[in-house]
Amino acid sequence: MFCWARLPLARLAYSLATRRSKIPYFSIRGAKTKSTIKFQELPQGLLIPASLPAVEPHPDDQTPAYPRVIQQHLNNVSRFSDCVILTRIGNFYELYGEQAEQYGPLLNLKVAQRKTALGPIAMAGFQHTQLDRFLRSLVQELNKHVAISEEVRNSPADQVKNGGLLYNRKVSRIVTAGTLIDETFVDPFENNFLLSIYASLDTSGIVSMSQDADIGLTWVDLSSGDFFTQRTELASLSSVIARIGAREIVLDSSFERVDRTQLDRLLGDGGHAVTYHNPDSSFVSVDQWAPMLETPVTEEESRSFSSQEVLAGSLLLDYVKGRLLELNVSLRCPVRRNQGDYMSIDKQTLKALEIRSTLRDGLFQGSLLHAVRRTTTKSGARLLSQRLVSPSMSLPEIKGRLDLVSELLEHDQLREETMSALRRTTDVLRLLQRFSIGKGDADDLLALAKTIQIINQIAIMMNTHLPQQKGENNSIPSSLSLRALIERLDLDGPSKLATRILDAIDEEGLSQQHLAEEAEAVGAAELAEQIVEAEEPQAKVTKSGKVSARKAAVVADLNAGEFWIMRRSASTTLKQGHQNLDDIMQEKAQLYERLRAEIGISLTLKWTPQLGHFCHVKGKDVRAEIPSARNISSTKNTRTFYLPDWSHLGSRLEDAKLRIRTEEQRVLNDLRKRVIENLVRLRRNANVLDELDVGCSSAVVARERNLVRPLLHSGTTHKIVGGRHPMVDIGLQEQGRLFTANDCTVGGQESILLITGPNMAGKSTYLRQNALITILAQTGCFVPADYAEIGLVDKIFSRVGSADSLYNHQSTFMVEMLEVADILNQATPRSFIIMDEVGRGTTPEDGVAVGYACLHHLHNTTRCRTLFATHFHSLVDMTKNFERLACYCTDVAEEEDGSWVYIHKLREGVNRSSHALKVAKLAGLPDTAIAVAKNVLDGFERERNISS
Numbered sequence: 001m002f003c004w005a006r007l008p009l010a011r012l013a014y015s016l017a018t019r020r021s022k023i024p025y026f027s028i029r030g031a032k033t034k035s036t037i038k039f040q041e042l043p044q045g046l047l048i049p050a051s052l053p054a055v056e057p058h059p060d061d062q063t064p065a066y067p068r069v070i071q072q073h074l075n076n077v078s079r080f081s082d083c084v085i086l087t088r089i090g091n092f093y094e095l096y097g098e099q100a101e102q103y104g105p106l107l108n109l110k111v112a113q114r115k116t117a118l119g120p121i122a123m124a125g126f127q128h129t130q131l132d133r134f135l136r137s138l139v140q141e142l143n144k145h146v147a148i149s150e151e152v153r154n155s156p157a158d159q160v161k162n163g164g165l166l167y168n169r170k171v172s173r174i175v176t177a178g179t180l181i182d183e184t185f186v187d188p189f190e191n192n193f194l195l196s197i198y199a200s201l202d203t204s205g206i207v208s209m210s211q212d213a214d215i216g217l218t219w220v221d222l223s224s225g226d227f228f229t230q231r232t233e234l235a236s237l238s239s240v241i242a243r244i245g246a247r248e249i250v251l252d253s254s255f256e257r258v259d260r261t262q263l264d265r266l267l268g269d270g271g272h273a274v275t276y277h278n279p280d281s282s283f284v285s286v287d288q289w290a291p292m293l294e295t296p297v298t299e300e301e302s303r304s305f306s307s308q309e310v311l312a313g314s315l316l317l318d319y320v321k322g323r324l325l326e327l328n329v330s331l332r333c334p335v336r337r338n339q340g341d342y343m344s345i346d347k348q349t350l351k352a353l354e355i356r357s358t359l360r361d362g363l364f365q366g367s368l369l370h371a372v373r374r375t376t377t378k379s380g381a382r383l384l385s386q387r388l389v390s391p392s393m394s395l396p397e398i399k400g401r402l403d404l405v406s407e408l409l410e411h412d413q414l415r416e417e418t419m420s421a422l423r424r425t426t427d428v429l430r431l432l433q434r435f436s437i438g439k440g441d442a443d444d445l446l447a448l449a450k451t452i453q454i455i456n457q458i459a460i461m462m463n464t465h466l467p468q469q470k471g472e473n474n475s476i477p478s479s480l481s482l483r484a485l486i487e488r489l490d491l492d493g494p495s496k497l498a499t500r501i502l503d504a505i506d507e508e509g510l511s512q513q514h515l516a517e518e519a520e521a522v523g524a525a526e527l528a529e530q531i532v533e534a535e536e537p538q539a540k541v542t543k544s545g546k547v548s549a550r551k552a553a554v555v556a557d558l559n560a561g562e563f564w565i566m567r568r569s570a571s572t573t574l575k576q577g578h579q580n581l582d583d584i585m586q587e588k589a590q591l592y593e594r595l596r597a598e599i600g601i602s603l604t605l606k607w608t609p610q611l612g613h614f615c616h617v618k619g620k621d622v623r624a625e626i627p628s629a630r631n632i633s634s635t636k637n638t639r640t641f642y643l644p645d646w647s648h649l650g651s652r653l654e655d656a657k658l659r660i661r662t663e664e665q666r667v668l669n670d671l672r673k674r675v676i677e678n679l680v681r682l683r684r685n686a687n688v689l690d691e692l693d694v695g696c697s698s699a700v701v702a703r704e705r706n707l708v709r710p711l712l713h714s715g716t717t718h719k720i721v722g723g724r725h726p727m728v729d730i731g732l733q734e735q736g737r738l739f740t741a742n743d744c745t746v747g748g749q750e751s752i753l754l755i756t757g758p759n760m761a762g763k764s765t766y767l768r769q770n771a772l773i774t775i776l777a778q779t780g781c782f783v784p785a786d787y788a789e790i791g792l793v794d795k796i797f798s799r800v801g802s803a804d805s806l807y808n809h810q811s812t813f814m815v816e817m818l819e820v821a822d823i824l825n826q827a828t829p830r831s832f833i834i835m836d837e838v839g840r841g842t843t844p845e846d847g848v849a850v851g852y853a854c855l856h857h858l859h860n861t862t863r864c865r866t867l868f869a870t871h872f873h874s875l876v877d878m879t880k881n882f883e884r885l886a887c888y889c890t891d892v893a894e895e896e897d898g899s900w901v902y903i904h905k906l907r908e909g910v911n912r913s914s915h916a917l918k919v920a921k922l923a924g925l926p927d928t929a930i931a932v933a934k935n936v937l938d939g940f941e942r943e944r945n946i947s948s
């Protein structure tokens with residue numbers, strides 16, 4: 001029999017999975033070497049080493065070689081040269097050699113040295129249950145690609161080839177920031193996009209930097225299956241990239257020759273990883289994308305893709321395939337986004353308007369999304385986030401979304417009930433991706449079935465409460481009306497699937513199994529303690545709870561495998577299997593009774609993974625004569641022994657259980673297959689839920705914050721009455737202060753509003769609130785105003801604040817000019833521009849000149865809606881003859897006693913006083929400094945009086 005005491009034991013783990021597959025083993029890891037030795041259990045509970053951590057002879061020669069696992073790691077390092085390799089060894093993932101030395105300290109892992117024939121080699125590792133935590137650090141914080149080398153069971157032939165090794169290792173997947181699927185650290189509220197860009201090449205084979213060069217983009221979220229394509233031109237590329245907000249951008253190697261500063265400017269600093277990849281030719285035509293799609297792209301759709309989009313798609317899919325290796329993933333059919341269908345928001349504007357995060361701290365709280373998000377599902381939150389950065393340009397689409405909000409506002413109870421139902425649903429899109437990569441388990445199936453049931457309930461609720469026909473006054477019912485949405489649901493197939501899942505899976509058994517697994521985990525730890533204790537009897541194991549833990553382990557061991565996750569009725573084979581098992585259990589009871597009658601003692605028939613089927617007696621019966629018993633161990637009060645009858649029946653029992661487990665697995669696989677068959681329907685239904693969720697969210701915010709439905713039209717005018725800034729309004733309310741609403745009529749007769757006024761009196765707030773109201777309106781949300789009539793805006797631009805980019809050799813003024821240049825070059829008569837203090841980054845004279853030039857260009861050439869705030873009062877005089885420019889201002893009201901208040905209400909006219917010293921005093925500048933500043937101002941005043 002194998003002797004534990006000879007092993008340099010440090011850790012021991014018991015593998016549940018392997019035991020279930022009827023090949024029980026322990027794996028023991030040496031304290032220093034961390035090699036793993038597996039022990040197989042023979043009948044009668046004997047343990048023999050299943051494999052030894054042999055130092056394999058090198059195939060080419062007989063010189064000393066690294067142990068196989070290290071050699072495999074080194075091979076992987078050269079095969080996946082851009083990756084950190086994590087190698088699975090039993091219950092651990094290990095890093096070796098240089099990678100252990102480099103990443104061990106970064107990951108806070110202890111780096112040890114393992115002795116090998118070729119000298120010591122560094123190693124560091126962590127428990128397999130911690131994989132996601134370390135992946136997060138490597139992928140998201142250190143921006144690394146991680147190749148995961150998993151243990152795979154060798155086929156009998158491979159075992160012979162590999163000197164009897166039961167397990168081999170194989171890189172199963174490469175994880176990068178953009179290829180996350182079901183990792184626990186994927187942000188549930190945002191999409192995790194991987195974007196590929198294909199640009200036209202010039203004659204010398206370099207990416208063309210001509211502003212109108214054709215660009216193809218495709219982006220995919222592997223965690224939800226969403227897949228999009230778009231064509232654009234180089235001039236708009238950085239805005240499109242900012243809007244998509246990808247975690248990783250894949251470029252082909254022609255981009256490597258683009259000037260670094262130029263490329264950085266194009267790609268922006270959205271916190272994404274950039275990867276260069278050279279695709280092979282496997283996905284060059286859209287037809288070849290089919291194996292990775294839920295359904296092939298139709299010929300008509302495929303004709304709509306530009307050649308650049310197809311090439312970007314082939315780059316993307318080739319990259320995905322190379323990262324997922326053996327995993328299959330099913331993506332949705334690519335949705336083509338027409339540039340003209342969405343309002344373009346450039347990357348500065350996205351930041352400046354704080355759409356998804358605040359400008360200063362990058363926080364969610366304080367952003368527009370935070371102000372308007374009341375979604376109850378994660379995928380609803382993702383949809384809303386996407387919509388806010390890509391407001392629609394389609395009047396029917398916007399009208400449809402607004403109709404839905406209006407309808408949900410009309411039906412309070414229906415809305416409340418829908419929201420409460422949605423709250424109970426699971427994130428179907430992300431769940432389905434688990435099935436698409438072959439991972440979904442019984443819990444996932446149950447979650448899916450319950451969500452399907454909830455969808456059915458929502459449909460019944462809507463059908464019961466909604467009037468049969470919407471749009472009685474001959475108006476055409478909107479495609480997004482509640483009824484139209486419900487009619488979009490495809491309930492038949494999914495309902496059958498849900499019934500099948502719920503009929504098959506035994507929820508009670510499943511939760512008991514989870515409990516048993518937890519108990520077993522306790523048992524494994526306890527067993528490890530026992531063996532350490534057996535090895536070093538002098539070392540006292542004093543861990544509290546030891547006895548109860550042991551009991552839990554024994555209980556778990558006895559019960560393990562008797563909780564079934566499928567109902568007996570799930571299949572005929574299961575029914576028969578359970579009948580067979582019942583019969584054997586009856587035989588067990590009879591055996592027990594027989595033994596008791598024959599031998600006259602009370603004994604228990606037990607099974608543990610380490611001993612197999614054995615008998616146990618205690619107390620006075622310990623010394624009884626038991627024919628054909630073979631002792632295992634005995635103490636004064638207990639005795640453990642094998643009995644052939646029980647060993648034989650026990651192996652039949654195990655066999656019966658194995659048959660049930662195998663059948664359960666088959667049923668599980670069948671259910672998974674059915675989920676995949678329903679993928680398209682389930683995803684379509686999930687979209688309806690998202691639409692409902694976003695509609696409910698908008699209705700709730702509209703009610704909470706007293707928002708109104710905007711009127712959208714195809715003109716180029718804005719008329720907003722009583723407008724408020726969505727975030728400042730909330731912020732002031734939290735402080736018990738009131739926001740002063742302001743009107744904004746711009747476009748047509750007055751296309752430019754030139755706004756002056758004191759510091760801190762609300763100019764920037766006014767500019768931004770009107771831009772935000774426009775974005776909300778075109779997103780299909782109600783807006784913070786008393787009334788809003790908005791002509792569709794194709795591009796929204798803002799030039800606010802100043803930020804230098806020293807890294808890119810750009811001064812504050814250079815950054816400002818780059819942004820202004822983009823605006824003046826790209827704005828169209830349908831655009832909406834806010835410009836705040838243009839020209840403040842240089843001398844006042846130069847600043848005025850630049851400010852005037854902008855106003856002149858916007859007034860005479862672009863002719864689009866513009867709100868322009870400035871402290872350069874001479875601009876007012878210089879633009880006096882601009883017909884379509886009107887002046888407005890904010891103010892300060894001074895009381896006789898010297899106190900003063902800001903008048904945030906905008907009035908027509910000009911205000912030439914900045915009251916800057918009031919702000920300086922408020923900010924706490926020393927009185928002496930204020931006095932000096934005042935003297936300077938008085939001096940200027942005197943000079944002005946003399947010269948006039």
Ligand SMILES: Nc1ncnc2c1ncn2[C@@H]1O[C@H](COP(=O)(O)OP(=O)(O)OP(=O)(O)O)[C@@H](O)[C@H]1O
Nearest residue numbers: 738739740741758759760761762763764765766904
């Ligand atoms: N309409 C308003 N109602 C109430 N408070 C407002 C309003 N507009 C602005 N405020 C408050 O005044 C603060 C300053 O506003 P804002 O930054 O817009 O002023 P400004 O005129 O642009 O200042 P500066 O010229 O110094 O940049 C805001 O943070 C907000 O607290």
